[in-house]
Amino acid sequence: MEAFTVHTGRAVPLRRSNVDTDQIIPAVWLKQVSRTGFEKGLFSAWREDPEFVLNRPEYAGASILVAGPDFGTGSSREHAVWALQQYGFRAVISARFGDIFRNNATKMGLLPIELPEDYIEGLQDKIEANPAKEFTIDLPARELRCDEGGVRSFEIDDYTRWRLTEGLDDIGLTLRHADDITVFEKSRQPWLPVTA
Amino acid sequence: MGRTLADKVYDAHVVRSAEGEPDVLYIDLHLVHEVTSPQAFDGLRMAGRKIRRPDLTIATEDHNVPTTDILAPIADPVSRTQVETLRKNCAEFGVRLHPMGDAGQGIVHVIGPQLGLTQPGMTVVCGDSHTSTHGAFGALAFGIGTSEVEHVLATQTLSQKKPKMMAVTVNGELPYGVTAKDLILAIIARIGTGGGQGHIIEYRGEAIRALSMEGRMTVCNMSIEAGARAGMIAPDETTFAYLEGRPHAPAGAEWEAAKEYWRSLRSDDDAVFDREVVIDASTLTPFVTWGTNPGQGAPLSANVPDPAEFEDPTRRSAAERALQYMGLTAGTPLRDIAVDTVFVGSCTNGRIEDLRAAAAVVKGRKVADGVRMLVVPGSMKVKAQAQEEGLDAVFTEAGAEWREAGCSMCLGMNPDQLKPGERSASTSNRNFEGRQGKGGRTHLVSPAVAAATAVTGHLAAPADL
Numbered sequence: 001m002e003a004f005t006v007h008t009g010r011a012v013p014l015r016r017s018n019v020d021t022d023q024i025i026p027a028v029w030l031k032q033v034s035r036t037g038f039e040k041g042l043f044s045a046w047r048e049d050p051e052f053v054l055n056r057p058e059y060a061g062a063s064i065l066v067a068g069p070d071f072g073t074g075s076s077r078e079h080a081v082w083a084l085q086q087y088g089f090r091a092v093i094s095a096r097f098g099d100i101f102r103n104n105a106t107k108m109g110l111l112p113i114e115l116p117e118d119y120i121e122g123l124q125d126k127i128e129a130n131p132a133k134e135f136t137i138d139l140p141a142r143e144l145r146c147d148e149g150g151v152r153s154f155e156i157d158d159y160t161r162w163r164l165t166e167g168l169d170d171i172g173l174t175l176r177h178a179d180d181i182t183v184f185e186k187s188r189q190p191w192l193p194v195t196a
Numbered sequence: 197m198g199r200t201l202a203d204k205v206y207d208a209h210v211v212r213s214a215e216g217e218p219d220v221l222y223i224d225l226h227l228v229h230e231v232t233s234p235q236a237f238d239g240l241r242m243a244g245r246k247i248r249r250p251d252l253t254i255a256t257e258d259h260n261v262p263t264t265d266i267l268a269p270i271a272d273p274v275s276r277t278q279v280e281t282l283r284k285n286c287a288e289f290g291v292r293l294h295p296m297g298d299a300g301q302g303i304v305h306v307i308g309p310q311l312g313l314t315q316p317g318m319t320v321v322c323g324d325s326h327t328s329t330h331g332a333f334g335a336l337a338f339g340i341g342t343s344e345v346e347h348v349l350a351t352q353t354l355s356q357k358k359p360k361m362m363a364v365t366v367n368g369e370l371p372y373g374v375t376a377k378d379l380i381l382a383i384i385a386r387i388g389t390g391g392g393q394g395h396i397i398e399y400r401g402e403a404i405r406a407l408s409m410e411g412r413m414t415v416c417n418m419s420i421e422a423g424a425r426a427g428m429i430a431p432d433e434t435t436f437a438y439l440e441g442r443p444h445a446p447a448g449a450e451w452e453a454a455k456e457y458w459r460s461l462r463s464d465d466d467a468v469f470d471r472e473v474v475i476d477a478s479t480l481t482p483f484v485t486w487g488t489n490p491g492q493g494a495p496l497s498a499n500v501p502d503p504a505e506f507e508d509p510t511r512r513s514a515a516e517r518a519l520q521y522m523g524l525t526a527g528t529p530l531r532d533i534a535v536d537t538v539f540v541g542s543c544t545n546g547r548i549e550d551l552r553a554a555a556a557v558v559k560g561r562k563v564a565d566g567v568r569m570l571v572v573p574g575s576m577k578v579k580a581q582a583q584e585e586g587l588d589a590v591f592t593e594a595g596a597e598w599r600e601a602g603c604s605m606c607l608g609m610n611p612d613q614l615k616p617g618e619r620s621a622s623t624s625n626r627n628f629e630g631r632q633g634k635g636g637r638t639h640l641v642s643p644a645v646a647a648a649t650a651v652t653g654h655l656a657a658p659a660d661l
Contacts, residue, residue, distance in 0.1 A: 016517070017510045018389055018489045022628040027609045031260065031274040033234035033281045045630050069510060070390040073423065073489070074626060075607075076232065076325040078341035096390045099359075099425045100325055104341035117510065157357075159217055170343070171243070174351045177212050177220055181248075181353055184211040184222055191446035191454045192224055193313050195254040195292045 002109035003167025007090045008136040009063035012053055013124035019067055020074035021101060025083045038079055039086035058131035065092045066124055069117050072101025081108045091137050093144075095120055106160050107170060111137065113144065113154045139165055198464025200361045201430050202396040205336040205461065209319045211353055221356040224318040224335075226348050227304045228255035228291065230282040231609070232323030236346035237285040248352040250290040254313065255282060257296050258303045259609045263572050263599035266296045275610065289349075302575020302601045305329040305543035309413065310577055312442025316431035316458040321348055326543045326625065328419040332412035333439075334431035334461045336396070339420065359425065360470040362395035363463075366403040368478040373659055375553070376411035377545060377623065377642035379403065379475075380418045381483040385493040387473055392424025395471065398463060399429050403477035409438040410549040417544045418625050421490035430462040482657045484530055485627045485640040487518035492627075494530065496645065496657055502526035521629055522637050523617070530655050533639065537620040538569040538650040539632070540643055541599075542606040545623035546574025548581050550643040554623075555587040557647035557658045558594040564653030569596035570612060572604040596650065608633045621649040 029041030046052045053059060065084065071094035072080060081104045084092065089110065095117035097105075105112045115123075126146070127133060136145040139161060144152045156164075163170070199207070211220040226249075233255070240246070247253060260275040270276035279296070286293040294300040300307060305326055308314040314330040320337035321327060323345040330337035344354060364383055384391075397419050399412075407415065412429050419427030436455055439445045446454045485493040486500050492515065494501065503515035503526065519526065524533070540546075540554045551573065563569045571591045573579035579601055582588055588598045605612040606624035614620055614636025623646050624631075627638040639655060648656040 015513075017514050020489065020626075020628045022607075022626065022631050026630055026634070027607045028634075030231050030609065031272075031278050033238075033278055035235045035238070045634060070393075070423070073389055074325065074420070074628060076323055076339040076341055078232070078235075078323075078343060081341070096393055098423070099393060100339050100341060100420075104343060107341065107343035170355050171245075171347050171350050174220060174347065174353055174355055178351075180212045180220065181222070181351060185352075188222075188224075189454070189457065191450040192318065193315065193444040193446075194251040195225075195313065195444075196251040 001107065001167050001169055004090065004109050004111050004139050004164045006136060006138045007063065008134055009090065010061065010132065011064035011066050011127050011135055012059040012062040013127045014053060014065055014067040015124060017068035018070045018073055021072055021077050021080040021098070022074055024072065024080040025077065030077055030079050035082060036086065038083035042083040042087045061088065063088055063090045064135055064137065065089050066120060066127060067092060067094045069095035071097050073098035076100045078104040078108070081105050081110050085110050093120060093123070106164060109164060109167060111139065111164065113137070115152065115154055119152065197468060198466035200463040200467045200469065201334060201398055201428055201461055202336060202361055205317050205319065206358055208317065218355040218357050220353045222319065222353050223321050223348050224252060225308065225313055225320045226253045227308055227320065227322035227327065228253060229258050229304050229324065230278045231259045232342050233285065233345055234278065234281045235342050236349060237289065239346040240349055245350045247289045247291065247349045252352060253291050253349070255286050255291050256294040256301055256304050256307055257282060259603045259607065261296050261602040262610050263602050263604050263612055266600045299576050302577065303543045303546060303603055305417065306546060306574035306578065309333065310575060312439055312445035315439065315445065316435060317461050321354065325420040326417050328425065328427045329413050329417040329543055331416040331419065331426050331428040332409060333435055334428060334458065336426055336428065338425040360395045362392055362397045362424065362471040363469040364397050364399050364473045364475065365401040366399065366475045366477050367401045368403060368476050369406065370403050370477045370480060373644065373657065374480050374482060375642045375644060376407055376414040378480055378483040379477065380415045381485065381490070381493045381640060382480050383475060384418060384422045384490050386475065387422050389421065389489050389491040390423045392419060392422040395424050396426040396428060397422065397424045399427060404429055405432065408549060409434060410547045413547070414544055418490065421625060431458045482642065482645050484645060484655055486522065486524060486530060487515060488521050488627055488629050490625065490627060490640060492518055493640070496530055496655060498530055500524045500526050500528045500530065532654060534654045535619045535621045535639070535649055536567055537614060537618055538567060538646050539605040539620055539622040539624060540570070540646050541572030541574065541604050542624035543574065544625040545643050546572060546578065548578050550623065551578065551582045551587050554643040554647040555590040557644055558596065558651060559590045561594055561651045563595035563650045567650055567653050569650040570599060570605060571596050572599045573601050575601045605632050607631060621646050621655060
């Protein structure tokens with residue numbers, strides 16, 4: 001996983017609620033068996049509209065997506081996270097995230113930041129007023145900073161923050177407890193099914 | 197303090213718990229399909245890891261598979277590669293696979309219960325958000341992403357934080373003609389697509405107890421559409437009767453021991469939920485969606501809502517956008533909405549009872565001119581049983597297409613898709629923009645409403661016929 005510590009970049013406002021993972025990456029893109037090339041599928045239906053925010057030149061190269069509430073609902077497809085990352089996003093800000101999307105994002109090092117809806121609307125206004133505005137996300141300090149001096153703190157649990165800042169892979173962490181898993185397996189109920 | 201059903205199942209699977217760290221949660225059953233697994237198998241290979249418990253893992257081909265000519269190679273080369281990749285991975289890592297054409301093949305959430313692999317008190321995961329379906333048995337079942345699929349393959353556990361608990365109590369009796377699908381659509385409209393976020397929903401109350409196992413699966417299936425990762429229903433005699441005698445269900449003395457344990461799997465009377473919602477079943481009527489998320493629904497007897505009536509600006513703009521995408525005008529009676537496609541199937545409503553309900557409506561009638569009706573059984577077993585009961589003939593005589601098993605038009609990864617501008621009444625679970633094909637418009641409905649809609653050509657309930 002890609003580590004996330006401090007990131008500075010421009011932001012793009014996506015003024016839509018309930019951006020489900022089918023919109024982030026439509027199903028037709030899920031047939032690939034590799035982990036790369038998903039940036040082409042990011043919002044592919046919406047990107048056909050020349051007015052769609054990601055098509056506007058002033059937002060080219062932005063790395064922070066500032067979206068409406070309930071971002072990443074629906075399908076469990078981790079391809080949504082891969083598509084956002086491969087397109088160049090390092091963080092998504094929303095008032096609420098789909099649980100599976102948020103989980104997938106933190107496994108991959110895409111930072112989901114939850115902030116209140118009215119704050120996000122204010123942020124979107126500011127970005128639209130000046131798309132060149134830069135923001136700094138300081139994960140160790142749990143802060144979102146604006147180039148003109150505004151600071152907003154956000155919440156993230158200590159463990160996830162540590163894992164993200166170190167770029168640690170969950171499997172390696174869990175395998176440190178392989179002996180506990182072996183012990184647990186001996187206590188499983190005898191009737192539990194096997195597929196073999 | 198008392199514990200909830202979900203607390204009990206969760207607690208019984210904690211391998212390791214430490215302050216400030218997520219729990220290590222043991223997984224009893226891992227379901228695998230072709231779409232969300234290839235990168236996970238690659239990850240194992242790159243790290244030189246094996247599957248810890250292939251004997252707790254089972255795979256099927258469902259999302260991509262065509263529903264016609266299944267013995268021929270898949271025409272779409274990209275889909276074919278993905279399915280072939282699953283076959284190679286299962287052979288290499290020793291995973292039982294039900295491939296296309298196999299009598300055990302079907303949608304992953306249909307075959308688990310069908311085989312008796314889904315049992316009360318288990319933890320079940322799959323790289324698919326509708327894994328919540330299995331919660332109907334009192335299992336803790338939820339969808340995961342590909343990184344977590346790899347994690348489960350490698351460790352048979354997940355790194356988890358216990359979710360919050362939500363109770364949805366449905367009192368009273370569902371009126372005649374009102375089904376599990378109507379109920380869950382009404383619940384989602386009530387609590388919203390984010391209402392269950394961070395929670396496990398336990399469905400309880402008289403109306404839930406009265407549902408068959410298949411109805412309970414329909415309800416739990418769509419928990420994710422209310423934002424909850426998992427939905428659960430406490431096991432009872434209905435659950436036991438469904439399970440008894442299935443290929444992987446316990447037998448003999450173990451059956452008795454299992455039942456004794458399963459009976460303890462209910463929320464204690466003094467259990468505390470973080471959130472509670474109460475619904476009166478007797479007030480419900482057939483329910484359909486009008487918008488582009490599953491929370492945008494209304495009784496069939498209602499009109500397309502006027503976005504101006506939504507007080508919340510976010511909901512208002514979402515409704516405006518939805519009506520524009522759906523090509524609908526505020527104030528139009530929902531019953532006046534004409535469709536060109538009807539889809540009966542999916543992990544939500546592709547089981548035998550769903551097919552029976554749809555067949556009962558179309559029997560002796562004809563699908564309306566200009567409407568195509570696709571009936572896609574959830575599994576090859578469901579298909580075989582339907583054929584034994586003569587349901588295939590009922591559908592084909594009415595003018596519907598009788599297909600092979602798979603996810604099909606629920607998500608349009610195979611050739612079963614809507615064309616731009618086409619409109620469907622669909623028994624599936626998502627009405628997202630483009631879900632059933634780019635530019636397609638979806639109304640989520642029950643199997644009975646789907647069938648009545650096919651006959652009339654516009655959204656309708658059987659009572660309208």
